[in-house]
Amino acid sequence: MSTVPRTILFDGPDPLHLSGGGTLAPVEVAYATYGELAPGRDNAVFIAHALTGDAEAAQWWPTMVGPGRPVDTDRFFVVCANLLGGCRGTTGPSSTDPATGRAWGLDFPLISVADLVTVHRRLLAHLGIERLHAAVGGSLGGMQVLQWAADAPGQIERAVLVAASARLSTQNIALSNIARQAILRDPDFRGGRYPDHGIVPVNGLSVARMLGHVTYVSEPGLEAKFGRSRRDGSTPGFGIDFEIESYLDHQASTFVDRFDALSYLYLSRLLDYFDPFADDAFAAAIRDTRFQLISFDSDWRFGTSHSVLIEKELRRAGVDVERHEIASTWGHDSFLLDPPGYLDLVEGFLNDRTGVVHD
Amino acid sequence: MSTVPRTILFDGPDPLHLSGGGTLAPVEVAYATYGELAPGRDNAVFIAHALTGDAEAAQWWPTMVGPGRPVDTDRFFVVCANLLGGCRGTTGPSSTDPATGRAWGLDFPLISVADLVTVHRRLLAHLGIERLHAAVGGSLGGMQVLQWAADAPGQIERAVLVAASARLSTQNIALSNIARQAILRDPDFRGGRYPDHGIVPVNGLSVARMLGHVTYVSEPGLEAKFGRSRRDGSTPGFGIDFEIESYLDHQASTFVDRFDALSYLYLSRLLDYFDPFADDAFAAAIRDTRFQLISFDSDWRFGTSHSVLIEKELRRAGVDVERHEIASTWGHDSFLLDPPGYLDLVEGFLNDRTGVVHD
Incomplete structure (x- = not known):
């Protein structure tokens, strides 16, 4: 803080x-x-x-x-x-x-x-x-x-x-809506009462942040920075393998430590309107x-x-x-x-x- | 089926x-x-x-x-x-x-x-x-x-x-990764064992589908079809208000009835590789x-x-x-x-x- x-x-x-x-x-x-x-x-x-x-x-x-x-x-x-x-x-x-x-x-x-x-x-x-x-x-x-x-x-x-x-734009609203849905649908969101329970909707907020982040960067920028590079020693599967996946995961995990899911909802929604x-x-x-x-x-x-x-x-x-x-x-x-x-x-x-x- | x-x-x-x-x-x-x-x-x-x-x-x-x-x-x-x-x-x-x-x-x-x-x-x-x-x-x-x-x-x-x-592209992989993360992070996914429990990771699969769907349609297409139209009788808030939100919600709810989250993961991942x-x-x-x-x-x-x-x-x-x-x-x-x-x-x-x- x-x-x-x-x-x-x-x-x-x-x-x-x-x-x-x-x-x-x-x-x-x-x-x-x-x-x-x-x-x-x-x-x-x-x-x-x-x-x-x-x-x-x-x-x-x-x-x-x-x-x-x-x-x-x-x-x-x-x-x-x-x-x-x-x-x-x-x-x-x-x-x-x-x-x-x-x-x-x-x-x-x-x-x-x-x-x-x-x-x-x-x-x-x-x-x-x-x-x-x-x-x-x-x-x-x-x-x-x-x-x-x-x-x-x-x-x-x-x-x-x-x-x-x-x-x-409609696409702006669509993508923001999906990010909010990730939060609202996280069971740990608990209808917005999560602060009373001392928990955080980590998964929903992480998905929201990853999606938001992709809209903040450009396709050529991502291509130049990460391309299709894989992490050293990683193996194909559903874990973090491509460097871009590692980057997004890092973005998400630092974000959930510093930002609040309810604030994300309120501030993102006022953009739409x-x-x-x-x-x-x-x-x-x-x-x-x-x-x-x-x-x-x-x-x-x-x-x-x-x-x-x-x-x-x-x-x-x-x-x-x-x-x-x-x-x-x-x-x-x-x-x-x-x-x-x-x-x-x-x-x-x-x-x-x-x-x-x-x- | x-x-x-x-x-x-x-x-x-x-x-x-x-x-x-x-x-x-x-x-x-x-x-x-x-x-x-x-x-x-x-x-x-x-x-x-x-x-x-x-x-x-x-x-x-x-x-x-x-x-x-x-x-x-x-x-x-x-x-x-x-x-x-x-x-x-x-x-x-x-x-x-x-x-x-x-x-x-x-x-x-x-x-x-x-x-x-x-x-x-x-x-x-x-x-x-x-x-x-x-x-x-x-x-x-x-x-x-x-x-x-x-x-x-x-x-x-x-x-x-x-x-x-x-x-x-890197952006393709990034967006697919986010859709998969929505599924993998849904508690109802249960590490992929949800079929044994007779449940479905509805929320994760819904978010994945909504995101996928936005990548299947174009910004001008969404603008022409939905613009910033609101649903009749809806009110501002975190529910479904804009027509595009209603459309994505419908896409998600019909999708979860016909498609499997594990299949989504496997078929989406093979595209990346x-x-x-x-x-x-x-x-x-x-x-x-x-x-x-x-x-x-x-x-x-x-x-x-x-x-x-x-x-x-x-x-x-x-x-x-x-x-x-x-x-x-x-x-x-x-x-x-x-x-x-x-x-x-x-x-x-x-x-x-x-x-x-x-x-």
Whole structure:
């Protein structure tokens, strides 16, 4: 568990009002900050994390966040918070429901990207920050930035959305559904009551992670890295034989130690329901935010077509937007890496050096 | 269970010698025939089925097999057999091990595409057929036809491989591994002993099928058929809400009623290990067989690159081969459908009307 600061941002008399109706309290949030807030309070950058991230952005996104990086902690005051619904210090479905004294389980309310943003905004207020120099997010992180720009017009000066989506495809939903089914169907899930029993649906969560992971990497990337190599000394059969099987097994076993199955369900499900441009008022609400959209050519989860949709909708609403496609072998996970050109674009955008719009 | 004829092709004194060493007996095979064998015994066509098919080709491949279809049962004597390792009448891992009187389970030997072909060839001998006018298969079916052409040079006059592969990609193996993990990790799998307990690993097999199914259909196909439609009267949550979720759930629940988890493991695993061109002698052994290779542009399981590899290796060995890519929205499953041009190509090839080679 994270050792970053935690603060209760919503409680009984002042609960979190959820976008889908109802309230939630208490909401405690784990967050990390890097750098110093300038006297004019005009150098804050918020990092919104993806499905399984946490508050410690400089740890999981070292290419983007740190001294001399695009989100330069020598110049910017950087804030990142574990998401509502998460399991890395912020209130989520495995937290204690004060009404029962046991874990919320599936009684935790269904949450949306807008609810994540409401919590982020309250954290900013708690930190005494009114405006953001920028908000930056990859994947689900980018979706939060987009939602935020519409929910709080003008609060974000520069919005960087990397490998994000404003509308999951049918295939996206199908694959996420299968991952959730693996968890929901695991007998150790116990209808979401597993925290009461001190157990974890290890098998379901492992299968979910392995499947998710394959969608984060590209076919050519897997081919280049593993090919059809076999493990030394292994034999044909139903055990781990190919190197790719060993890799996925390792991904699964480290994941179940650090992530919670209920959080996986809640955060994965809100992706499916995110479809902000279905409401015409959404893009029209955005004011005084400039957008930078970046996608990767080998990303088959939220590839360039997803960024193109966002660009089209933003342009139609008269929003200032630039879009770039970066060549990278590493699929969706490229947003965490440094394929040529990518980090320079973000660095330029955060410093108001105009990028070239690629069509 | 099929009501087609069954015959014991290998038994104690005459066991099946497996390509990986060892023997298996008894081997009973369920097979179907259509049409009449000509007096010259020169009109036989063998249909090799894919992972989850069965002997009744005219049922599951009605576009390809039947009166007036490319594999015209008014003219050809058509043979199809349930695969070794299957569960539709042919001996497989849930059949009884004569040594113990209970199901083989994971004591069933690991089998290969070559073993499936050995059984097919014995069936042909049993039926008094020496040469095939053609052998036709989609996916794993095509892989059997390829293996057969090398194992019995000259026995197949015309080989039709549709949406086949001679070497699974890393991503193919990764996704198949995840599907198998869902089965192997289901507590009801009981280390493969579930048949003894009269139970079925329903949850694992369901997740495996849902994942497999998504790889059989294309992203644009899913988008066109389901989009983001929701079921009438459903509500957001972790139940079945999107139409695609309902569809996958239906696919899973009908599959577990007709297919066996152990057969899924064995037949899926032999795909991973199939890599015939790794042996230089393989293609060199092929004689007097003309090949037709067909792929579909939206197939992301065994797409055109897989057919291109087969074409390249066959050409290098001087084998007569034509290759075609067909435009189709329906991904890998296109081989069971009738996208424009596809069936005409097969019909032409079976009747020695030269096709146009597409590059």
